[in-house]
Amino acid sequence: MIKQMLAILLITILLSTNAYSGVSCNGTIDYLYMDKSGGVFVYGSWRQDYTKICDIDTATDWNGISGETCKGWLSLALAAKTAKQRVKIAYPDGAVCDALPTYNNSTGPNFILLKPDL
16 A cells, blocks of 8 residues: 555656756755654755755645645655665755755755665
């Protein structure tokens, strides 16, 4: 069931990225944690610090990202970390990967993509 959900999420992301313009940060998720309010934070190799990617609280959106979307992104981040796979996390125009705001000041990403190692 989880594999099917991840496959559907990945296909949806891939199909929705054609009209996307912005900045893509590529690398590995070295560390991952959640705080007690449901915030999901990754320590990406592109930033070398913790950035918040979403919040699983389904009552409110965080930076336009729903709690339901966050649950999917958490699954992708955990899969990438566990499998040591690279990810591509896209941010709005104007973002600079190695200077992204950190922790609760983070910018919300547009999408997260698992990138198979070639």
